[in-house]
Each structure stands twice: as C-alpha cells, then as structure tokens.
Amino acid sequence: MPTFNCPLCTRMYARMSQHLVVFHKVQNKDERKLLLALASGRTNIQGCLCPVPGCGKPTTRIDRHLKRHTELTISEKETAMWHCKRKLVIEKIAALRATNPEVPIVSTLDLSPDLDEADVPFEEEDDEEECSNPGCKTKIENLRLQISSLNSKVDTLTSALNELTQKYRRLKRRSESRGAGRLTKETRRLISSVESDPHTSTVQPSSTDLEPSTSQQTQIPEESFHGSALNKFVEDYRTNQLGPDPSPKHTDNVNAKIYRIKKFLTYMAKGKSGLSTLVFLNQTNRIHAWVTSLRHAQMKETTIEYYIQNVSHFISYLAETPPPSCRLSKTVLIGLKREMQTIKKSLKRKVAMHRTAVKTQKESRVLSKDTLLKCLSQAKQAIPTILNLLESDVATTALQWQFYGHMSAYLAALYGHRGGVFQNMLIKEVEEAKESESEHIFLINIMSHKTNQVFGPAQIALTREEYGWMERFLAIRKRLPGGKTAKFFFFTSTTNICKKLITYFREAWKSMGLPGNPSFTDIRTSIASHAKFTHSEDDRMKIAKFMCHDVQTADRFYVTNLSTKQAIEHRMLFEAALQGVDVSSAGVKRHRRKMERPRKRVKASEGDSGDTSGSPEKSPETNQGEEGLSETDDPGQSGEDSGTSSHDRSPVPSPTKTPVITPMRRKLRPRRISPTSIQMVKKIAQMKKVKNKVKRAILKRKAKK
Incomplete structure (x- = not known):
C-alpha cells in the first residue's frame, strides 16, 4: 500500500x-x-x-x-x-x-x-551584462x-x-x-x-528508505520484515490468497487484507523477540487490548469486523499449516481460533446497530419516483443532442464526458445496476447484442461484474432507439482519444476502465437540474426500496435477480424502513384487527376423538396348558370392560341402563397391570406365532400326510402284483 x-x-x-x-x-x-x-x-x-x-x-x-x-x-x-x-x-x-x-x-x-x-x-540570479567577446560566448556554451x-x-x-x-x-x-x-x-x-563508491556517495538512501513504512509509528522489529520466517509465512499466505490468476480488484482486496494482518502482528509483537516462533500470539489479554485500540482509533464497527475476520482467517490458516519454526501447540492454536470466534460473536450486536444507523441515514438520500422518471426523460432528450455535436467537427473530450454521464444516468435510473457494470461493459459485448424478433429489444450481457459467480452476466435490455445511441457513439469512437485501441465502451485515452464515471454521472445529474448529489448506490437503493413497497413478492424477486443482488442483501443494506405514510397504513391494520365480534377460541369445549387403546398381551401362567402359540389374548368384551366409560360417554345415557342409577350397575373391572419384562425374561418368553403362520403349518402337515398315504397305497399295489 x-x-x-x-x-x-x-x-x-x-x-x-x-x-x-x-x-x-x-x-x-x-x-x-x-x-x-x-x-x-x-x-x-x-x-x-x-x-x-x-x-x-x-x-x-x-x-x-x-x-x-x-x-x-x-x-x-x-x-x-x-x-x-x-x-x-x-x-x-x-x-x-x-x-x-x-x-x-x-x-x-x-x-x-x-x-x-x-x-x-x-x-x-543577478542580471549581468553578457560579454560581447566571441571567445567568452563560446566558453559559456561549452560550460x-x-x-x-x-x-x-x-x-x-x-x-x-x-x-x-x-x-x-x-x-x-x-x-x-x-x-x-x-x-x-x-x-x-x-x-x-x-x-564505498565515490561517484554514488552523493546520493544515498536513508535508513528509513530501506525499511518498509506503515501507517503507525510503532513498527515490527527489523528481523520480522527482512528475511525472517514470519515474513515468509505472511508472503506465503498472500500467494495462497491471490491464486493463480488474480484480477486487479482481487489483488487490491488481498493487499488490504495483508495490511490489516500486519497491523495485528505489529501490535502483538511490540517489545517481543524471537518472532519466528509465533509465541507472541499466545496473549489473550493483548488481543483484547488490540480490539480496544481499534475503537480508540475511531474506526467504525464494520471496519473492526473486517480486521477481526481477516485475522481470524489468518489464524485458521496458521493452525492448519503452521510453519516449521512455529512453537505453538495445537491446543494453543485451537484456543486462538476460539478466541477470535468469540470476538466476532461479541461484535454482532454493535455491527447490526451501526448498519441500522447507516440505513437510517440512507433514507434521506432515497430518490423519489418522480426524480427517477425526470432523470429518464431529460437524459433521453439530451443524449441525441450530445451525439449530434460529437458527430460534427466540434467533437471534444468534454462532450464525450457529457455523453458518458447522461448515458450512465439513464441506464442506472432504468435498471439500478452498480457502477462497475457500466465500467466493465465491453465494446464487443455491445456489438454482440442480439435483437429479439418479436419485441425488437437488444439484450446486452456483461460478463465482468461483482456478483457474476452467483447471478451470471448482468443484463441490459434496450429498445431500438436506445441501442441506436450506442451504435452512433461506436461509429465515431475512433476520432476520440484512445478510441482506436479501446476495449471498454466507456473508454478513456488509456486502455483502462473509466474510473471517473461517477464524476461524469454527477455532473450530468447536476446539469439536468435534479436534486441531491447521488451515487450509483443511492439509485440502486431507491429502486430496491420502491420495488419492495410497490410490486408483489414474485415481481420483486424478478427485479432483484435482474439487478444482480439477493433480496436478503437488499433488506440488509439497500431497502429502507417504512415511511410515515406506510407506518400509518400498518397502524390501521392493527386497529382493524381489534374491531368486530370476538371470535377467540377461549372457553370453547373441544371434543376429543375417541381413541382405541391397544389390546395388551399378558404372559401365560404356569398352570395353562402347553400352548406354544403364545399367550392368550383377551376378548373384545374384556377389553371393553377394562376401558370403562370413554371421555365423551354420559353416565345417564348408556342404552338399557339409562333408567337405573349408578349404584345398580355391575362394577367395572379395573385394568390388569402389565407385568414388567426384563431383557432376561424377554429371552425366555415363548415364541409368538401369528394365526396365519399356524394355518400354513397345518396345511403343510396335512399335505405331507396325504402324500405319505399315496406312497403307501402305491407300495401295497406293487406288492400284490
């Protein structure tokens, strides 16, 4: 950095x-x-x-x-x-x-x-009169x-x-x-x-030039940065995070992550020696003090969360692949990972409160529907005029920036895409846009954007008139600086993306006389908020997918809270719920459905005959007697006994207590055979008897002969 x-x-x-x-x-x-x-x-x-x-x-x-x-x-x-x-x-x-x-x-x-x-x-220098002697002039020129x-x-x-x-x-x-x-x-x-070279002794680098500088006055000792095992381990971690083919954005993110990790190591290693052993990391109190120092530096809670997430990931990498010089045990490494997880959990509430405060501040920047419609109409009128000037002989870079600002404002107010979608839009992607035969719509697929791994290419659907603006601009791009070798649609004099597109967008916004000074994110927030409170859930999901963001992400960061008018409508719903007849279920007698109790099997007594088919089952009459009266039966209405009193009835036998069967008794119990199996056994035995009779009859006949 x-x-x-x-x-x-x-x-x-x-x-x-x-x-x-x-x-x-x-x-x-x-x-x-x-x-x-x-x-x-x-x-x-x-x-x-x-x-x-x-x-x-x-x-x-x-x-x-x-x-x-x-x-x-x-x-x-x-x-x-x-x-x-x-x-x-x-x-x-x-x-x-x-x-x-x-x-x-x-x-x-x-x-x-x-x-x-x-x-x-x-x-x-003092003004001196030049000598008129030709020899002096020649000598001056030589000098x-x-x-x-x-x-x-x-x-x-x-x-x-x-x-x-x-x-x-x-x-x-x-x-x-x-x-x-x-x-x-x-x-x-x-x-x-x-x-020791006398020719280069006049210009020598200072000692501070040979040392890496950081944003803090306290730095890691020199041995940790120059050739130590700790520095090599951090560089290996950087290589692991970059991967084989990193993009410029990914490289910047990894550099920022390494910067935060080095800040953490700087704080933990202050006043310590033997840093290659990594023993200085085993200080829980100092880790807590480091988090406190981040707050004293007036960092936001989300920034502190980024620091802790990066350090937690680094410690997980350290625990999985420790360097050979590491002297931290597995127990200590697991403890460090657990400590970072605890710190992250303790930040959740404060991070949520901070995001709520930021979300509340966004409400003042939400653009109304009339403002967005006015932006679309005025940009639609201004773009053809700017293109006419670009096609004339007075084409300048200022007109080019005006076209960039109005075109990006029109597309952003229409679809709510991020600014990176417009910056990464390639000329090849615009030229390859295919026209629909039925609707006459040109669909541009932009492959490179922030959430392409989840949502695929970002899409922009344009009418014949809107796509004609792009064709007219591409026809004259070779006359503009950098247009001959341009790769991006919004190109500059170099081959890089247009990093000042947000500046041109705001200038166009101001020239159209629209209120505020919004960014692409503000327009995205406004469209997501209007979609939530206007469309159904299915239509909102379609809009969210076309904008290349998740609905949960929109509710978390983009969509604002209810307005005063919407809150009043919700209050009226609460008041309407308290009007009318009370239809509460309190005091209503619920009738339970009569459930049959499963018949209980009782182990056969020792005095019973040797029935190997299992213990006898009670008859349905016995079961009915054991159950007694159900919950819904009325004692005064029971068939023939309805006229008699309760003391004239025969006593209801109490249910037999089920014996406790231990695992040993379960092994000694006789095997239970179902009636179907018994019938099959009897049929097989009967068939065997018939077969034996037939054999004996055949043998007798042979003997008589």
Missing part, C-alpha cells in the same frame, strides 16, 4: 485521510481534499508559470516544458514540479479560508510568514554543455542506485535469518561496494 508524507506533520502514513481526520482534526471536506492532493501530488497545474529563473513561461504541461531545461537534474525538476503544486494548493486553501466556511480551516499553510521564500525552488552532460550522468547514476537498492531489498526479504550465510555475505559485499 503506498505511503505519503503528511503535509502538516511531514510523517509517513498509508491512510492519509484517516490520519488527517483523527490526528489533525481536519473536518472540512474541501480542505481535506486539497491536503490529500498535495500529499499524493495529484494536482492539476495547467497554466502554471515555469519556476526556473529567467524563464517564467506559462504552459499547460509544465512537466514537458521542464524537460527542455537540460541544465537541471531530475531531482531539481521534480522539486520544481512539487513547488508549483504546493503553491497552487496553498492558494486554494487561502481562497477557501476567505469564504469563511461553516467548518473551520485547521491547516495554517497559507498563514506561514515565510511562504514566499518556501515556494521559490531556485534562487534568482553549459558540460553541465548538461554531468546532469545526465548524475541521473544515470541515480537510476542505477535506485535499481540496486530495489535488488538489495528483494535479496534481503528472500534471505532467511538463519542458514542464508552465503547470500547474506554477497548482499553485504554488494552494498558495501556501492557505499
């Missing part, structure tokens, strides 16, 4: 925006943008005057102009560029302070008394040529030193803290030879 020098405290930080807000309390957004532009160097200095003494030429490309000054070295040219950008940013800060904004300006760069002196990169050649040599040596420094860093990272003696000796010999 790149690091920059803070323009206020001149320290190196990776999260510069967070540092300005948390440490310097820069709350003004415009001021923070200017300071971030000054730190990163991304400042537009078109029309700036050349800072070289004696030149002062106004130019739109100061970088190209400075190349003509061969008397300057590369470092001097970079210094001149930096001073031009710094002067422009300070002027903008002074102009912002003059407007007296509601959020006060914190920085004092424009109030410094030695501002003019600091912004002069070169000292003014200038020598200076130019010396500057080119300095630049060559500086570039060679930078390459050598990079090689040194790579060698030192690859080398192990143990067992890499030959490689270490060669590296040290190479560095010592470079440091």
